Amino acid sequence: MKSFFQLLMLLIAAFGSLKAQTPADNIMMDKGRFCGALIYSNDHWDHYWEGTLKRTNGNLGTVTRQSVTPMFSLGLTRKINLLASLPYIWTQPSDGYFLGDKGIQDLGIGIKALLVNKHMGPGRLDLLAYAGYSTPLTNYNKDYLPFGLGLGAKEGVLRGIFQYQLDNGIYLSGASSYHLRGNIKIDRDYYYTDHPIYSNIVDMPDAIMYSLRLGAWIKKDLLNVNVSYDGMNTQGGFDIRRQDGPFPSNRMNNTMVNGFAHFYPRFAPGLSIFASYGRVLSGRNVGQSTAYAVGLAYQFGVWGARTEMAQ
C-alpha cells in the first residue's frame, strides 16, 4: 500500500543516477559544482497485498501518488558530495469516498563519499558510501495510508554502492542500504497491530533496500541507460488483516524492476533530462505499483576554477 516506498526507491534510483551524471569515475561532482534537479513522479496501483493476499479494493479503485521533488547536490570535494531533496506529494483514489492528501513530505539530506576509484582489469571499480537523514517537515497525517504522504518517521540511512564499468561503457552496479527508523506519533492513543497498544507511539520497523543494476554509457556520455532489480525488506512489522486498513508499521516488502535513461544533450552543457519506469513484481502490505518519473537537471560551477564537467 505504501507506494511511498516505491517513490522512495524511485528517488533513490534517480538520485543515484543523478549523481552518475558522468561515468563512474566521475560519479561524484567535482569540487565546487552544484546540481539542481526537478523530478516529477507518478506511482499508481489498483492491486495490493493485504498481508500476502493479493486483491483489489472497490473503495479505492486506483490509488495514485504524484510528486514533484527538487533535489540538490554539491561537490564539496571531488570525493565528498552533499545532497538534499524535498518532495511535494499529492495522493488520490479513483473511486470511493476517501479524501486524498497533499503537502510537503520529508526533507532528506545526505553525504556521499567516493571511497575507492581504481582501474582493475578491463574496467574500473568504484566503491561509495552514503549516509543520509530524513525528517518530516510538516505534521502530515501518518495514520492515513495509503493516502498519507509518508511514514512520518525520522530515518537514518547507510548505503554501500559498488560499480564496475568496462572501458566500453557497460557497467554493473549494486547498492544496499539499511534504513533505521525512529518511532512515530499518531493522533490516537490506542491501536491494534497483532496486539493492543495503549500509546500514540508506533514502534517503526527498520528496512533494508537493495538494488542491482546493469547499464551502459553510450556515445561518449551522451546517454546513460540501465535496468535494475530493486527490493525492500522491512525488518519486522505486522501484516494487514483481512479487510483492515494499512498501518505505518506494517511489514512492507517488495521487489521491482526499473528502467532508466539519462540524456545529456551536447548543445546545452550542464543540462540533462532523465526518465524512469518501473513495476512492482511481488509484494507484501504494499501496492503493486507502476511508476514513472521524469526529471530535468542542471549543473554549474559555483567556486573553483573549473566550470566544465568533471570529465
Add this chain to the structure above:
Amino acid sequence: MKYLIKYKIALFLILLAFNACKEDIPTSFDYEPYAYAKNDETGGTWHSVLIADVSKLNIPDPPAAGSSAELADLNELKSAAANPTADQLKAIRFWANDGITRWNELARELISKYNLPPSPNPDGTYSVPSSATPDKYPYFPFSHPTYACRALAYLSGAQYDAMIAAWSQKYKYNVASHQSADASIKLNLPISNLPTYPSEGAVIASVSKIMLTALFPLEKARIEALAAEHETSLLWAGRNTRSDIKGGDSLGVIVANEFKKRMGSDGMKNAQTSKAVSDSIKDAAFKRFGWSWKNLETPERPVGITPLFGKVKPWFIPSVEAVRPGPPPAIGSDEFNKAADELKNIADNLTEEQRRIAYFYGDGIGTYSPPGHWNRIALEQAISAKMNPLRLARVLAYMNYAVMDAGISCWDTKYYYHYPRPSQVIPGFKTLLGIPNFPSYTSGHSTFSGAAAAVLTHFFSGSKAEFDRIAEEASLSRLYGGIHYRFDSETGLAVGKNVAAYSVGVAALDGVD
C-alpha cells in the same frame, strides 16, 4: 584521509540526531496495586440487576476453622507465596485488585481483533459471520459497535452482580485474612481486610471467562489460560487459599450462567437481518420520509450493521419509542443545507487540531469502538479513586448498561429514520474517515458518549467537566471526519444523556454515591 574523518564525524552526528532509542510501549494500563479506599461491608445488599436474591445462591462452605482441610489450605498458600518467581510476581501485579481491569482490557482487545467487516467475495457478494461456524471466514463475531456495547454490558453486568453475590457471601462467612490466621504467610500485595471467602478475584476470573468465551468462542483456549493464571496468581500473592478460589469460581459460574441465558434470548441473533427484511425497513422509511440511506461501498453491502439492534432487549429504558428523538431536517431544507455547508467548510479548512480529534475519537474498524474507549476512561477513574472491585464493577456495569441502552436507542433511531450519510447526498463530498455501514441520524459516537459521560458524572461528579469535554469532542469528531451532520451529533449526545438517566436512577437506589 581528512575526508574520511569528516565522513565519520558526519555519520556520528547523523546517528546521534536520529532517535535510535526505542521506548517501552504500553500494551495495558499500568498502575500500582493499591489498598481499597473502602470495604463497603453492606455491598451484598445492593441492588443486583439480574440475580433476584444473591443471598440465596449456594456455594460450598469454607473449611471449618482448625480443620485439617484448612491447615492443608494454609500450608499450600504459605509455600505458594513464600518465594514467587519473577514471572509469578509479574502475574500477581498484573491481576492485582482482582483483575476487572484486565478482563475489561481483554474484552477491548478482542473487540479490536474481531472488529473487521467481512471482505467481499470474488463474485462481489458478502458472507455473514455465523456463530454456528465461528472459525469459517468471515470469523464470528464481527464485533462492530453494537456487538461491542452489548459485549461490555454483559461482561460488566455479570461481574457486578457476581461481586454483589461475593460480598453477600463474604460477610456471611466472614473469614479473616489468612495472614491474621498465620502471620508467617507472606502477602505479595497491599493488605486487604475484606473477608477472604469466597475469593472475589476467582469470582471475577470465572464470570469473565464464561462471558467472554460465549462472546468470542474462537478465543476459548486463551481465555481459559488467562483465567487459570488469574486464579493461581491469588495463591502466589498469598491472598486466597485454594478453597477461597474454588468457592469464588463456583459462585462466578452461577451468576455467569444467568447472564448467558439473557444474552442468548435478548434478540441479538435476529439483529443482523436478511436483505429482504433490511429492504422492507428501508422502504418503510422512504414511504414515511421520502429518503433512505444506502451503503456506499463497492461492492455495495446488501445489509447495514444490525438493522434490528433497536429491537434487542434493553436494560433500563422503558422502550425505544420513549427516548426516540424527532426527525432530522428534510433533505434539501434550509436546515439541511446549512448543515451540509458546514461540513463542506470544515473539510475545506480542516485544522490539524480538528484532524487530531477526528482520529483520536475515530474508534473505527480494528479498534475497541466508542464503548471500549469509555471503558478505558471509566477504569482509569475508578482505579485512581482506589475503588474496591465491587465499586469498580458497579461503575462499569451502570455505564455499560447505559451505553448498551444508548446503542439500542440509537440503532432504533438510525433505522427508523434511515437518514443518508453526507457523502450520499452532498455531491462529491469526500471523507477523512471510512463511512460506517449504517444510517447517519443519530451519531452512535455521540449517543454512546452522552450516555457514558452522564453515568460517569454520577459516580465521579468532580470530573464532570472533563467527561463533558470528552463527549463533546467525540461527538464533534464525526463532523471533522466528514461522516455526520451537526444535528446527528447534537441530538445523539442529548439522547445519550436521557438514556443514561434510567441507568443512574437504578444505581441511585443503593444510596451510596
